[in-house]
Amino acid sequence: MAINAQTHAKLDTREPVTNDFAFSVATKNGSGSQTSNNVLVMSLFQMGIPVNGKNLFPSNIKGLPTWYTIRASKDGYTARKALTEIVVAYNDGTATEDVANLPPGGVCITTDKIARVIRQRDDISYYQIPVAKLMRQTEVPSAFRKQVENMTYVGAVAQLFDIPLDLIYDVLLANFKGKVKVAAMNHNVVKLAYDWTADNIAKTDPYRFERMDGTQGKIMMTGNDAGALGAVFGGVNVVAWYPITPSTSFVDGIIGFRGLRQNDSQENTIAIVQAEDELAAAGIVVGAGWAGGRSLTSTSGPGISLMAEFAGLAYFAEIPAVFWNITRMGPSTGLPTRTSQGDLLFTHFLGHGDSRQICLLPGNLKEAFEFGWKSFDISEDLQTPVFVVSDLDLGMNNWLSDPFDYPDKPISRGKVLDADSLQEFINEHGKWGRYMDVDGDGIAYRTVPGTDHRFAAYFTRGTGHDEMAVYSERSDHWVENMTRLRLKMDTARDMLPQPIIENGGSADIGIITFGTNEDAIREARDWLTNDGIKTNYLRARALPLASSVSDFIDAHKSVFVIENNFDGQLTQLIRLEHPENVSHVRPLALGDGLPMTPDWIYDSLKEQEG
Amino acid sequence: MPPRTNHLGLARNEYKGRPSTLCPGCGHDSISNQLISMAYELGLEQHKIIKMSGIGCSSKTPAYFLGGSHGFNALHGRMPSVATGALLANKELSCIAVSGDGDTGSIGMGQFKHVIRRNVPFVYIIENNGVYGLTKGQFSATADEGQFLKYYGTNHMPPIDLALEAVIAGCTFVARSFSGDAKQVQALLRAAVRHPGTSVLDIISPCVTFNNAATSTKSYPYGKDHEIPLHEIQILAPDYVEERDEITIEDYDEGDIIDVEMHDGSFIRLKKLDNDHDPRNRRMAMEVLERSMREQIFSTGLLYYEEPRPTLADTEELVDTPLALLNETELRPPKEALDSVMQSLMVG
Numbered sequence: 031m032a033i034n035a036q037t038h039a040k041l042d043t044r045e046p047v048t049n050d051f052a053f054s055v056a057t058k059n060g061s062g063s064q065t066s067n068n069v070l071v072m073s074l075f076q077m078g079i080p081v082n083g084k085n086l087f088p089s090n091i092k093g094l095p096t097w098y099t100i101r102a103s104k105d106g107y108t109a110r111k112a113l114t115e116i117v118v119a120y121n122d123g124t125a126t127e128d129v130a131n132l133p134p135g136g137v138c139i140t141t142d143k144i145a146r147v148i149r150q151r152d153d154i155s156y157y158q159i160p161v162a163k164l165m166r167q168t169e170v171p172s173a174f175r176k177q178v179e180n181m182t183y184v185g186a187v188a189q190l191f192d193i194p195l196d197l198i199y200d201v202l203l204a205n206f207k208g209k210v211k212v213a214a215m216n217h218n219v220v221k222l223a224y225d226w227t228a229d230n231i232a233k234t235d236p237y238r239f240e241r242m243d244g245t246q247g248k249i250m251m252t253g254n255d256a257g258a259l260g261a262v263f264g265g266v267n268v269v270a271w272y273p274i275t276p277s278t279s280f281v282d283g284i285i286g287f288r289g290l291r292q293n294d295s296q297e298n299t300i301a302i303v304q305a306e307d308e309l310a311a312a313g314i315v316v317g318a319g320w321a322g323g324r325s326l327t328s329t330s331g332p333g334i335s336l337m338a339e340f341a342g343l344a345y346f347a348e349i350p351a352v353f354w355n356i357t358r359m360g361p362s363t364g365l366p367t368r369t370s371q372g373d374l375l376f377t378h379f380l381g382h383g384d385s386r387q388i389c390l391l392p393g394n395l396k397e398a399f400e401f402g403w404k405s406f407d408i409s410e411d412l413q414t415p416v417f418v419v420s421d422l423d424l425g426m427n428n429w430l431s432d433p434f435d436y437p438d439k440p441i442s443r444g445k446v447l448d449a450d451s452l453q454e455f456i457n458e459h460g461k462w463g464r465y466m467d468v469d470g471d472g473i474a475y476r477t478v479p480g481t482d483h484r485f486a487a488y489f490t491r492g493t494g495h496d497e498m499a500v501y502s503e504r505s506d507h508w509v510e511n512m513t514r515l516r517l518k519m520d521t522a523r524d525m526l527p528q529p530i531i532e533n534g535g536s537a538d539i540g541i542i543t544f545g546t547n548e549d550a551i552r553e554a555r556d557w558l559t560n561d562g563i564k565t566n567y568l569r570a571r572a573l574p575l576a577s578s579v580s581d582f583i584d585a586h587k588s589v590f591v592i593e594n595n596f597d598g599q600l601t602q603l604i605r606l607e608h609p610e611n612v613s614h615v616r617p618l619a620l621g622d623g624l625p626m627t628p629d630w631i632y633d634s635l636k637e638q639e640g
Numbered sequence: 641m642p643p644r645t646n647h648l649g650l651a652r653n654e655y656k657g658r659p660s661t662l663c664p665g666c667g668h669d670s671i672s673n674q675l676i677s678m679a680y681e682l683g684l685e686q687h688k689i690i691k692m693s694g695i696g697c698s699s700k701t702p703a704y705f706l707g708g709s710h711g712f713n714a715l716h717g718r719m720p721s722v723a724t725g726a727l728l729a730n731k732e733l734s735c736i737a738v739s740g741d742g743d744t745g746s747i748g749m750g751q752f753k754h755v756i757r758r759n760v761p762f763v764y765i766i767e768n769n770g771v772y773g774l775t776k777g778q779f780s781a782t783a784d785e786g787q788f789l790k791y792y793g794t795n796h797m798p799p800i801d802l803a804l805e806a807v808i809a810g811c812t813f814v815a816r817s818f819s820g821d822a823k824q825v826q827a828l829l830r831a832a833v834r835h836p837g838t839s840v841l842d843i844i845s846p847c848v849t850f851n852n853a854a855t856s857t858k859s860y861p862y863g864k865d866h867e868i869p870l871h872e873i874q875i876l877a878p879d880y881v882e883e884r885d886e887i888t889i890e891d892y893d894e895g896d897i898i899d900v901e902m903h904d905g906s907f908i909r910l911k912k913l914d915n916d917h918d919p920r921n922r923r924m925a926m927e928v929l930e931r932s933m934r935e936q937i938f939s940t941g942l943l944y945y946e947e948p949r950p951t952l953a954d955t956e957e958l959v960d961t962p963l964a965l966l967n968e969t970e971l972r973p974p975k976e977a978l979d980s981v982m983q984s985l986m987v988g
Binding site: 151178204246248262263264265270290296297299300302307311312313316321322323339343425433436437477478480483486488489500507567613 | 692707713723727728750956960971975977981
């Protein structure tokens with residue numbers, strides 16, 4: 031069971047290749063390889079080489095095969111490539127297939143033990159590391175040996191492709207938060223393998239790293255951490271959650287950054303509750319939003335399913351709260367540790383009846399941070415839940431990014447009346463009702479509990495209500511209310527983050543996407559341009575879709591909607607919202623559980639256009 | 641003559657809500673009335689109270705009392721989580737929550753247990769009638785084994801005792817009462833609103849439409865004939881010391897009085913009746929409840945009380961200011977803080 035052989039591979043040419051190739055590291059889950067892989071990625075980052083790392087891991091604590099791909103790109107391309115030139119084959123169970131997936135001229139770094147069982151190829155380079163022998167020579171106590179064994183490939187890679195040893199030590203030290211003893215123990219193994227490789231292996235491949243200045247002033251971080259940091263700067267104050275992959279590290283991030291908000295006596299301005307399930311997590315954030323808190327939960331598909339009823343209530347009762355959906359592959363339990371963009375429609379329409387939810391669609395690390403804080407303002411301005419639809423790829427992998435911009439506007443609490451402004455409202459309008467739309471934008475004025483005014487109270491309910499929030503089963507009240515909610519969604523279109531549009535000089539071809547496919551699309555578009563095929567580009571960043579999406583569709587003869595799900599969900603939404611003249615809008619939908627590659631986009635587009 | 645007013649200068653009428661839409665004679669309406677009286681008599685400020693509920697007949701009632709308080713009729717069985725969120729956002733609010741046996745005893749069982757476990761400080765009233773009213777007469781999980789109802793015939797399942805479940809979950813204030821016993825309900829409510837922890841009041845509140853036959857243990861006739869109060873209850877405010885001494889000396893032997901001192905210095909005075917129940921004894925509370933369930937004895941009163949452990953807001957070590965009232969500076973770290981995080985992630 032290996033990652034499927036990737037077709038469409040571009041063959042390497044045996045010319046010297048510097049800072050422009052990819053690794054795949056195949057290990058067993060739970061063997062400690064995550065640290066080794068992080069050390070490699072962070073070392074390349076420190077060398078100034080644009081890099082990314084993508085963890086393609088199983089739903090398992092220990093034993094199942096796991097892969098980690100590392101791509102270095104001097105040109106700054108950070109999408110996952112379909113093909114990796116180098117494999118570190120440290121899992122005997124997948125080694126044969128891992129080697130079979132290499133292109134001619136590729137490199138296999140493996141252990142002497144595994145080398146004996148792999149079906150050999152004569153068109154690649156093999157480097158065998160005597161792991162067991164090296165480990166016997168280390169000073170590592172036997173109890174820790176299994177955990178640090180993977181450091182042997184770090185040492186071999188460092189020697190073979192020129193990563194400085196002292197740099198690796200610094201990265202190890204940072205990785206272990208300054209604990210010298212642990213860093214030294216790991217580095218000891220790295221050095222042993224480094225030295226052994228220098229003495230015993232003759233390099234026969236063209237790949238090497240070289241310091242450059244491609245990462246100066248940039249950061250590396252996961253999208254979950256970026257979103258969490260954004261939430262902390264966005265004034266989150268009530269967090270409720272239930273652990274679920276791949277969203278768990280989002281709340282871990284908030285816990286980690288919570289100190290930025292503590293006062294001098296270390297008291298918290300953020301309450302964080304691990305709920306008994308996602309039903310309760312949703313209830314807590316809805317209750318908090320109702321009472322004037324800035325509340326957030328983070329979950330994934332199965333959790334979002336459980337939150338559907340509260341989402342509908344919050345939509346209808348008009349209660350702000352922020353929900354992050356770090357999307358993983360469904361339906362059902364699906365592929366819990368694989369990425370997907372398959373929850374787009376479900377999240378947008380979450381809740382029974384005619385509900386429609388605001389969705390923000392971050393496409394990169396900076397947007398994860400930006401939407402992290404902005405989601406609260408949008409939610410309170412619109413008095414409705416906001417769903418930030420991220421995915422496992424952005425959430426759990428390390429991404430290279432420019433540093434984040436500090437919020438460019440003050441915190442907004444939306445139309446909230448305190449005792450004084452409530453009195454002014456009553457003086458002006460004769461009365462106040464929770465759902466009275468006096469501004470004509472579909473957004474009414476609300477009060478929060480604790481407001482000391484005799485007319486501040488109202489009764490919140492998911493049942494039919496009139497503009498005074500009084501129970502009503504009258505059809506006219508119902509229709510008026512739903513019409514106002516629709517107006518509010520239309521108001522939202524122009525308040526939400528607008529699409530990113532790039533004119534690539536094409537008269538014919540438009541590409542539409544959302545979320546994390548951007549890097550792969552950018553690279554594929556460059557390849558297409560080299561082939562003489564120009565494309566224009568639009569990345570939607572929020573639902574409901576902005577009106578500029580319609581203009582973009584109308585302006586092109588062919589529109590391809592690239593999305594990482596099986597059914598072409600954004601395409602369906604476009605057809606729903608833009609029913610006239612959409613025969614030229616076609617989905618390029620993949621949904622195979624992996625981050626999208628430029629190779630697949632390039633091939634698919636060529637095939638469609640050809 | 642002007643109407644009598646409380647110390648806030650408010651008449652009792654001003655604590656009412658909208659007119660009830662429940663069946664005439666419903667036990668739930670008497671509980672709403674006791675809530676109105678309690679808030680009026682104690683002179684509670686309505687804007688500092690929130691009313692929460694789930695779904696069902698009982699959960700409609702917050703619309704019928706304390707019209708000056710914000711209310712939230714949430715989802716079936718999930719009032720506890722919504723109350724938790726609201727009280728985390730603003731820990732200065734008091735919360736009166738109303739649920740039913742269908743709401744708490746079935747879908748709500750998990751949230752019921754967990755809200756108690758977290759010790760969210762609020763009054764959790766279960767208006768318990770053993771039957772689903774809005775869907776027209778199905779058994780609820782608290783219906784007695786062997787009971788007969790027109791809709792479904794005989795119930796063959798043992799009941800869930802929600803007061804017992806509360807004690808087991810670690811609740812520090814557990815009481816059972818009967819909506820027909822206005823005096824006791826009133827006394828228990830007065831104690832419960834003072835308790836800085838989850839207070840569970842399981843109040844048998846007959847459904848006059850679907851479950852009021854004399855054979856049903858959740859009916860008026862049964863309750864009136866069979867209710868056995870564990871004590872006579874009196875709530876003494878902190879400044880009632882002298883009167884307390886007087887009563888002790890005049891009316892009772894010392895051994896017959898249990899004074900439970902509450903967190904705010906007030907006392908729950910329990911005058912013993914025909915039993916030795918001491919609500920400060922957890923084992924005794926569980927024994928009383930188990931025997932009551934086994935022998936279908938309708939024991940009412942304060943079943944269990946203990947000095948409250950830290951509330952959820954305490955455990956969370958929150959700042960003094962309610963989170964909902966934090967200002968921009970408290971909610972958003974300065975630019976330097978972001979720059980410093982960014983710097984730490986850059987090439988060193």
